[in-house]
Structures are given as C-alpha cells and as structure tokens.
Amino acid sequence: xxSTASHAHTSATDSSHxxxxxxxxxxxxxxxxxxxxxxxxxxxxxxxxxxxxGFFLMLAMRFQLANPGKPVPLVGPLLEKVLGExxxxxGVMGGDLYNSFGAMHGTIMVFLxxxxxxxxxxxxYVTPLQIGAPDMAFPRLNMASFHAYFLGGVVMIASFFTPGxxxxxxxxxxxxxxxxxxxxxxxxxQTYWLMGMVLLITSSLLGSVNFIATIIQLRCRGMSWMRMPxxxxxxxxxxxxxxxxxxxxxxxGLMQLMDNLFGSSFFLPQGLVVSGSPLQVSGGGSxxxxxxxxxxxxxPEVYVLILPAIGIVTEVISNNIRKPLWGYKSMVYSVMSxxxxxxxxxxxxMYLTGMGTKVATFFQTTTMMISIPSVIILTAxxxxxxxxxxxxxxxxxxxxxFLPMFGIGGLTGLPLGFNASDIFLHDxxxxxGHFHYVVAPGTMFAVFAGIYYWxxxxxxxxxxxxxxxxxxxxxxxxxxxxxxxxxxxxxKGMSRRMSDGGTTYFGLGVDPGVLKLNNMIFWSAIGLGICxxxxxxxxxxxxxxxKRAASDNxxxxxxxxxxxxxxxxxxxxxxxxxxxxxxxxxxxPGAKSDFSPQGDKN
Amino acid sequence: MEIPYTxxxxxxxxxxxxxxxxWLFLASEIMLFGALFSAYILLRVSAPxxxxxxxxxxxxxxxxxxxxxxFNTAVLITSSVTVVLAWAALKMNxxxxxxxxxxxxxxxxxAFLGIKSFEYNDKFSHYxxxxxxxxxxxGHIEVDGKHPRFWNFSDQWSVAKLAEQKVAKxxxxxxxxxxxxxxxxxxxxxxxxxxxxxxxxxVFMGSYTPAxxxxxxxxxxxxxLHGLHVLGGALVLGYFAFPGAKMWKSNPEQFINRIEVGxxxxxxxxxxxxxxxxVVYLL
Numbered sequence: 001x002x003s004t005a006s007h008a009h010t011s012a013t014d015s016s017h018x019x020x021x022x023x024x025x026x027x028x029x030x031x032x033x034x035x036x037x038x039x040x041x042x043x044x045x046x047x048x049x050x051x052x053x054g055f056f057l058m059l060a061m062r063f064q065l066a067n068p069g070k071p072v073p074l075v076g077p078l079l080e081k082v083l084g085e086x087x088x089x090x091g092v093m094g095g096d097l098y099n100s101f102g103a104m105h106g107t108i109m110v111f112l113x114x115x116x117x118x119x120x121x122x123x124x125y126v127t128p129l130q131i132g133a134p135d136m137a138f139p140r141l142n143m144a145s146f147h148a149y150f151l152g153g154v155v156m157i158a159s160f161f162t163p164g165x166x167x168x169x170x171x172x173x174x175x176x177x178x179x180x181x182x183x184x185x186x187x188x189x190q191t192y193w194l195m196g197m198v199l200l201i202t203s204s205l206l207g208s209v210n211f212i213a214t215i216i217q218l219r220c221r222g223m224s225w226m227r228m229p230x231x232x233x234x235x236x237x238x239x240x241x242x243x244x245x246x247x248x249x250x251x252x253g254l255m256q257l258m259d260n261l262f263g264s265s266f267f268l269p270q271g272l273v274v275s276g277s278p279l280q281v282s283g284g285g286s287x288x289x290x291x292x293x294x295x296x297x298x299x300p301e302v303y304v305l306i307l308p309a310i311g312i313v314t315e316v317i318s319n320n321i322r323k324p325l326w327g328y329k330s331m332v333y334s335v336m337s338x339x340x341x342x343x344x345x346x347x348x349x350m351y352l353t354g355m356g357t358k359v360a361t362f363f364q365t366t367t368m369m370i371s372i373p374s375v376i377i378l379t380a381x382x383x384x385x386x387x388x389x390x391x392x393x394x395x396x397x398x399x400x401x402f403l404p405m406f407g408i409g410g411l412t413g414l415p416l417g418f419n420a421s422d423i424f425l426h427d428x429x430x431x432x433g434h435f436h437y438v439v440a441p442g443t444m445f446a447v448f449a450g451i452y453y454w455x456x457x458x459x460x461x462x463x464x465x466x467x468x469x470x471x472x473x474x475x476x477x478x479x480x481x482x483x484x485x486x487x488x489x490x491x492k493g494m495s496r497r498m499s500d501g502g503t504t505y506f507g508l509g510v511d512p513g514v515l516k517l518n519n520m521i522f523w524s525a526i527g528l529g530i531c532x533x534x535x536x537x538x539x540x541x542x543x544x545x546x547k548r549a550a551s552d553n554x555x556x557x558x559x560x561x562x563x564x565x566x567x568x569x570x571x572x573x574x575x576x577x578x579x580x581x582x583x584x585x586x587x588x589p590g591a592k593s594d595f596s597p598q599g600d601k602n
Numbered sequence: 603m604e605i606p607y608t609x610x611x612x613x614x615x616x617x618x619x620x621x622x623x624x625w626l627f628l629a630s631e632i633m634l635f636g637a638l639f640s641a642y643i644l645l646r647v648s649a650p651x652x653x654x655x656x657x658x659x660x661x662x663x664x665x666x667x668x669x670x671x672x673f674n675t676a677v678l679i680t681s682s683v684t685v686v687l688a689w690a691a692l693k694m695n696x697x698x699x700x701x702x703x704x705x706x707x708x709x710x711x712x713a714f715l716g717i718k719s720f721e722y723n724d725k726f727s728h729y730x731x732x733x734x735x736x737x738x739x740x741g742h743i744e745v746d747g748k749h750p751r752f753w754n755f756s757d758q759w760s761v762a763k764l765a766e767q768k769v770a771k772x773x774x775x776x777x778x779x780x781x782x783x784x785x786x787x788x789x790x791x792x793x794x795x796x797x798x799x800x801x802x803x804x805v806f807m808g809s810y811t812p813a814x815x816x817x818x819x820x821x822x823x824x825x826x827l828h829g830l831h832v833l834g835g836a837l838v839l840g841y842f843a844f845p846g847a848k849m850w851k852s853n854p855e856q857f858i859n860r861i862e863v864g865x866x867x868x869x870x871x872x873x874x875x876x877x878x879x880x881v882v883y884l885l
Contacts, residue, residue: 134603137619205630213622216615217607243630248637254823255641264812264819266641270650282808284653284660284816289644293637571603 034139035570039146040125041458046150047117053157054108055532057101059525064093065501066522087165098499099168100189104156106171107193110301111200112153114443118308119204119242120149122450123211123235125458129561129568130229132220132577132599137213145206152199159192167193172298175267175290179259180274186260194253194260201250208242211235220560222579226329227598229559229583230318233332234311237339238304245300245343252293259285266290288353295346303342305439306406307335309446310377313399316449317381318584319557320396321388322594325584327380334373334380341370351422360419367417374410378403394468398449401476402442409437412487427497430490433483441479448475448535456554460566461546467538474531481524485517556595559583563599609856624863628870631831635874638824639881645816654730654815662817665728665740665810667721671883674717675875678832681710682872685839685865692858697850700861704843707868711836718829725810725818729759731774731799732806739799744773758809764801771798821882828878831871839864 033039060072060079069092072079076091087097128136136142159166166189169178173193182188215236219228228236255266263281267290270283318325325331347355347363381403390396412434415421425431448471455463492514494502501518553562560579564572577599585596611618649660688703727749731739742749745759746769764772776795808814812822842857842864849857 135605137605138623209623209626212626213619216622217612217619243626244633247630247634251634251637251641258812258819258823262812265816266819270653282813282815284649286644286648289641293641573603576603
C-alpha cells in the first residue's frame, strides 16, 4: 500500500510539472490524442452512444411487431418528418423503414457498438497496461484507427437521410437483393453502407496490426506468454481474427460496389427478373460467392464479439473469487483453437443455399469441433468458482451471470450447427434468440462487468453499488424476458423477416399465442431500457461524485494495470514494470496478503 | 516511459516494431487478394457455358495483351531488384547510390502504371458484338467516324444507345480469328479486316468493361486494386528518396528500417502481380 500511495504522489507532481511547460490544447488532448487511454475512452464513449442508438432502432421495430400498422408513439411524427412519407406515413413504420431499421440495427450493434467497445475501448485501455507497456506500438496508427471508425459511423448514420433511406437488405447485405433495392438511384443507402464498411474495415485493420504488434513486442520484462492475463490472450486472438477475416469482406464489398455503381455482375446470376422485368445486366455471377465471402468474415466476427468478453469476465471473476483461476493453460490453448477453427466453420450459415450435402457435412463437423474449446473455457470458469470466497459486487454479479447466459446462447447454437435441424430452424426467430443470447446478455453483461471493474482505475472513483445492483437485477430479468420467447416463436416457425410480426402467418388462426409473445417482448424491451437508466445516472454521477478509490489497487487485484497511478499518466508506469509471477496468484500459501501482484518482487 | 523497440530489435523476437507491423499488414493483404483470386476461380468454374459470345466457352480467353503483360512483369521485377539494391546501398553507407536505385524503382513503378493505363484504354474501346445469325465479332469500333475513348464515359456504346442516336451502321476493326482456347488461328494480311455492320443486325454489344462480363469485372477490380498498391508504394518510396531522406542524418538506423519495411511492401506488390499475370493473362 505504501508504494502505491507514493505513486499517486509522484504522479501529481509530475503532471503539475508538465503543465508548466506545455499544456496540450483541447484538440490535441481529446480529439487528436495518440495516448492509448484517451483513444480507449473515445472508443468507449462513441460505441456506447451507438449502442443506445441501435437500442432505440430495436425499440421502434419491436413496437411495430407488437402493434403492426399502428403509428409509433412519441417518435412517429418525427420519423415521418425526417425520413419522409414513403418511409413512415402518418408515423406508421412502413415495410421499407422496418427493413432498413433491421439492417442498421444489426450493422450498428455489431460493427459500431460491440466490437469497438470490446476491442477499441477495453482493448485499447487495458491491454498495454496489463502487459506493462508505455503505450501501443504505433500510437499514430491507433489514432487513425479511431478516426476511420468514427468516419465510418458518420457515413452509416448519414445513410438514413439519403433518398430511399438506409441499407435495407439485412446486416448481411445478401446479393442480389442488396444490388436491386434501388435501381434508379444507384447512390442509395446500400452504397453508403458499403463505403461505411470499407472505413470500418480499415479501422479494424489498423487496430488489429497495432494490438498484435504491441502484444508481441511491448511485453515488459518477465511478462512471458504464459504470464499474460487471459484478457490479453483473448485480445491477441481477436486481433488475428480481425486481421485475417475482414479483408475478404472488403473484397466482397468492393465487388458489390462495382455491381451497384458500374453495372458489373459479380453476384448477379443470368436471367434475373426483378419486379416482373428482366434485369439489364450481363449476369453470369454467383450469389453464393457473396455469402461465402460475407460469412468468411461473419463467423470469425462472432468470436470477435465473444472472446474479449470472455477475457473481461475472466479478469473480473478471478479477482472476485480470491483464488487462482482453474485451468489457465487449457483456457489459453482453447482460445487459440477457437481462433483457428473459427476460420473453417463459416458455411454453417449457408446450409439452405444448396451448396451440397458434402460441403454441409464438413462444416457441420467443424462447427461441432469448435464447441469443444468453448465448453472448456466455460467449464474452467465454472470450476474456478468452486471453493472461492466470492465477492458479490456489481462487476462480479454481471460477470457471474454472463456464464449461464452465454451457456444458453452457446447450447442453443448446437441445433443450428447440425445440418438436419438447421433446415427446420433456419431464418426463424430461434436464430435471433440464439444469437442475441450470445451477444446481449452474454457480451453486453461482460461489457458492464468491465465498466464497473475498471471504472476506479480510469476515474479514481467507484461506481455506486446500489444503482449497479439495480441495473444488474433488472437487466438480467428483462433480458431473459426479451429473448427466451423468441425460441418458442422460432420453434413455431415464425420467420425473422416479417415486418408485421407474423400476422400474415398466424392471423389465419394457426397459433395466436405465438403472436401475443410479441407484446411480452416489446414490454420487456421497454423494461430493459428503463433498467439502463440507473446505469446512465450512475456512470455520469460517479465520475464526479463517486466514492474515491482508496488506493491505486482498490480491488486488491494482481494484474499490472493496478500498479500504475490512478488514472495512469501518459507513459503509464512511473518506473519500468517487471512481471515476477503469473497473473492470477491469489491466496498463495505463505504470502503476506491474499493477493500477490505480478509486479511485486516479494 | 518511451515506447521501446521503435527501431532497435527486441532481443527475444529479433524484430523491431515496424517489421512486425508490416508482416501483419501483409498477412491481411494476402487475405484481401486471396479473396479476390478465390472469387476469380469461383466465378470462372461456375460460369454458364455459351455465355461469352466470342467462343464456345463460358469464360473469355486470350483477350489480354500477353506481350505487354510480360513486359510489365519484367518492369516490376526490375523495380523489386532495385529496391533491394537501394536498401543494400544504405547498409553499405552509400547514400548517393541508394538514391539512384530508389529513383529507378519509382520510375519503374510509374512505367508500370503508364503501360497499364495503355492497356486499360484499349479495353475500354474494344467491343464484343453478337449478330442476329448467332455469329460474334470482336474488335475496335468506329461510330460516325470516331473511335470511342476511355476517358469519356459517354463514348461507351450499347445497342440501345446506337438506336437512340439513330446510328444505322458502325465499322468494326476486326480482331484476328481465334480458336476455342483463345489462340490466334492464323497470322496474315486479314489481321485487321474492317467490316461494316448494320445496327439492326446486332443483338448485343458491349465494350470490354465490367458491365459486359464478370471476367472484365474481376480483371479490372484486381488490376485496379493492384495498381493502387503500386501507386501508394511508389509515393511512399519516392518520399523516402527525397523529403523523407532527412532522417538519414538524424537517425540512420531507423531510416534503413523504413527502407526495409517499404521494400517488404514493394516485394509484396510485385508478388501479387507474379500471381496475377499467369492467372488472368495466361490461364
């Protein structure tokens, strides 16, 4: 404790000393900063705003599904005014608007919210600190990466205001649908979507090169590979996924741009008829090609969404059980296997495309194989809990509920991985339920756990525990109320694509009970939104009024980020950090306290 | 704390940061071009037979200028050699020789781009035409006594546009006849026979541009993307040769590293072409 107190002291004098010489202006400090911590915060704030925006898109859609044909309350007139009569006549969500909200909800959540918050925000802030590095290996690339991301986000949002509205061919943008949505105005929302994606892919390329190079090159003395915290391992593998999986989508995006703007036929087959008239293109392309290239990114992307989340959960759990993590090495090897296998499972999204049963069998096999390392990681985390003296604070509650929620998400994926059962469930609400269990109560809970856990390091203050627990309990309850009914709807065969909530199917008296679930989901989604209010209040008030962190290491954690001053200054460490031991040495027999930090010699 | 290993190698990995960075970047680039080559293969093997009007094959062959492509390959390989020589000259502490080799490299790059744009120009004004009787013609066309040029997109002709502008006849400067493999059947006096074609006889016509056939779409996409890489590389190497060369005085070790990293990228650009040339031109 003494040494950490003196840290804080020297840091204060250091910064006042720096002030006297040169004070960085607002722009160089907050907009054009090359400091990984500032960039991490920039990513975090922008990504959380996009997350909120994506959430509101979803609320509007859920209202439409529960009350098809009724004007959207509160925002209906605004939608009509801003987006035009074609989109929302009298405030009623039209089919096109529903489709574009659907496509943009997916795009925004995946590419602008979750990946940036996990990789851009937590990755940027925490990774260099945990490996004892002064910054990222390429600070200016890091800044460029954020700027490309932000610009990509601006392009995506701008697309809502183009004539014809934003992209509306699903977040997967399947061709030929995506190439024929607007045959008159070729510079439509889809073109914006593709340009936005090129920017986002550039951003993730710069980011991933930076992360991998940082982890390889800038580990401090003593930080051997097997002494790296699991969070760093997760970021390392995620970096490779982003580095290698995104370029094929960039290639595919360029091809679709050419199809849309220059009339080529990469993805347009011969004899395509649109709205009753033959399409005036050469044809000869392959719609399957788009799907292959898209899912070659799309599947590793799913692991990009989950691996850093598992990394955060591992950090929070290991700290709050006060005992060593069970099976650290097997978790490391598992995360590497997941990284490798995730490149050869993509076509399990395409069983229904008629690509052939032999191909389907191959991808079914690899899909079952990838569940093994995932189960190993989850099992190791569960076994770690055994015999621990668990601290139930907001961070650990979120991390603990991640485990069963991600478990549900993973297990419900198995029937989709099998060819035979997928044919029945494909494109139904079951798929939506499965995927959202992985990312919403899964990844999002990890994000919240990470925010509660690292907040004292970033701001020097704790978040309020009571509000945090309210946030956790409400979120856990309503998340399940939102997503569990979707499994039932899916089993009943409800398609995921219909903007009327399935009325055309079930209005014929097949099973009206399934339709009523739409109401339940809508009101639960409202409840989920209300439960985020304590979090937002907590987040902002705690920056200024939260309980001050007692020391630089308030959670009594072992990893290196806690041996920096709070908040860490530019350059992070006051003296060169050295890792003397593994990352999770809690309750070591004979040690003077129940935690032995990596950076402490004794 | 300063960021370590910005130009000194880290002892256990034996690499400085930028070298790790460039190799990772190149890995990503391999995936980008790999996806495009895969797309080429998939489009080619799944192309419907009889789709290309010129020959009884699904996929157009022999339409690219092989001698020019070969020459361009040689130009690019030369530049790859000179970029190594430039780096070696720096290692031997000979800055003047470095600059000479770097200038040759950049000149080769621009020569490559110039030759490539000559090829592009030829393709934009080259047409394939299918007639009522099922026969197909390929060659450059002349409309109202003018040859269409690539820099003017309104010069692109289609059957509909000819009818709209009430053009009755066009002249076609015919290509030499080819067999099904795309090889020229016979060389001789009738190489560039000029034929008049009535517009009413034409079922379909299109220039050698992306809209006419997926082959051209994929050809233009890959070569244009490669061309952008050549341009980008040339600009960076040119920067190192002149304004960026100031670093040679302040930090020679880091400057040599920069040349090495730039050279690695340049070899990659060369390597892409080494694959691109046989796949697109020869096969």
